[in-house]
Each structure stands twice: as C-alpha cells, then as structure tokens.
Amino acid sequence: MKVDVIIPALDEAAAIGWVLRAVPRPPVRQVIVVDNGSADATAAVARAAGGRVVCEARRGYGSACLAGMRALPADTDIVVFLDADGSDEIDRLPALIAPIAAGRADLVVGARLAAGGEPGALAPQQRWGNALAATWLRLGYGLAATDLGPFRAIRRSALDTLGMRDRGYGWTVEMQIRAARAGLRYLEVPVRSCRRRGGTSKVSGTLRGTVGASVKILALLARHGLPPWGP
Numbered sequence: 001m002k003v004d005v006i007i008p009a010l011d012e013a014a015a016i017g018w019v020l021r022a023v024p025r026p027p028v029r030q031v032i033v034v035d036n037g038s039a040d041a042t043a044a045v046a047r048a049a050g051g052r053v054v055c056e057a058r059r060g061y062g063s064a065c066l067a068g069m070r071a072l073p074a075d076t077d078i079v080v081f082l083d084a085d086g087s088d089e090i091d092r093l094p095a096l097i098a099p100i101a102a103g104r105a106d107l108v109v110g111a112r113l114a115a116g117g118e119p120g121a122l123a124p125q126q127r128w129g130n131a132l133a134a135t136w137l138r139l140g141y142g143l144a145a146t147d148l149g150p151f152r153a154i155r156r157s158a159l160d161t162l163g164m165r166d167r168g169y170g171w172t173v174e175m176q177i178r179a180a181r182a183g184l185r186y187l188e189v190p191v192r193s194c195r196r197r198g199g200t201s202k203v204s205g206t207l208r209g210t211v212g213a214s215v216k217i218l219a220l221l222a223r224h225g226l227p228p229w230g231p
Contacts, residue, residue, distance in 0.1 A: 001027075001077035002073075003080060003153075004072055004073065004079060005081075005093075006034065007051070007084045008068065008081075008083075009034060009042050010035075013040040015086040017048070017049040019084055019085075019088075020033070023090055023093065027093075032052050032053075033052065034054050034068045035055050036059060037057055054067055060167040062165075068081075077155070078097050078153055080153045081151070081154075082151045087194050088194065089192045100153055100155050106155045106186070107158065107176075109145070109148075109186075110188070113131065130147050137173070141177060143180040147188065148176065149191065151191055161182060
C-alpha cells in the first residue's frame, strides 16, 4: 500500500532534519512537510533532508494538516500524521500502519499514556488533559480512546469522508469524534513519548498554548452533541 506522511511544521529548523531522516523508507513513499509560516530555515532544512515542502500561510495545526491533505497524491492509501518537534517514536510507524494494511482498522492512534516514555516528555497538563478528553470520547462517543496523540495513521478513503474542518488545536480530537460518528474501526498502538529533538511544543510549551488547546478541545467535544456521561 502507498503510505505518505504529513508533518505540520512551524519554526522547527532545529528538529525537522532529524525527524525526516528517522522516517522509515520503506514503507513510507514520501513525506510532505507543511511550513506553517516559519521565520527560520524550516523549509530549507526539510527540502535538504528529502521532504516535499508545502507552504500554508494560515496559522494553525489544523490548517497545516488540511494543506497537507490537499497536497497528497491521488493514489495514497494510508496517511500518517506526525509532529515536527521530534517528540514522536517514529520507529513505531510500521506498527501504526500494519492494522490498516491488514484490513483490521481505519484509524490507528499512537497512545502515549499506555506506553509511558522518557521522563518529562509529556507535561503534567498534557497527561491530565488527554486523560479527561479520552474519557469523554469513551463515555460520550463509544470510542475506545486513551489518548489524543498526534502520531496517527488513517486510511485515505476514510479520511476523505470525515469532512475535517478544525484549523487549530482541535484537529486531533475532531478526527476521533468524526471517526466515532462515522463508525470507523479504531485501534490504538502504544508508543513512547520522547523528549523533543531540538524542537519546541506549540501547545504544552506555553501557557497560552495549553489554555487554548484545552478550551478548543472541550468546546469541540461539547459541540458535537453528546454529553460526557454517554448517549
């Protein structure tokens, strides 16, 4: 199956080269790096490391992911999303795509909370927020979720039917909500959370990012019409 990777990136020149070199080829065919308005050399470093660079001036994690989707070749079978800051256990990429390639899943999320990871790789507010949102997803939407990890793989045909819209912090949870409502087959694969390889978290690294992500995620959960205590 043809596997392509999308990496949203904003000012990640220090990490993006390492991340691209860590992506296993095969099974990955190409890596699309979406430069989300970087002020540093992110785009140049990504190109030098073999990435295909797409520019998206509208800021936001979701905006970058949507731009990456638009740049996918027509024959892509599986899409993998991962972060540019080096915090994902990229060696586990084959484990994420295997259930999809075998026809057992449509969406596979790398669950960091189940596998642990390097000390300090996940901030306390990330652990608390992910646990709260995952509980809401399980009880309110029937999705067997434990994490909102950005490292995930999805069948291209399923992704195209979800109608993804969020342009900011709510992208990951929106995908899981829409997957549950669409009846997609959902699995999680344990992945270790790693310390960032020279990159900077745009969410947990700042108070503004943490608060903004928390508010957006809770708003999306509420907006989709099911209470946290179940249907």
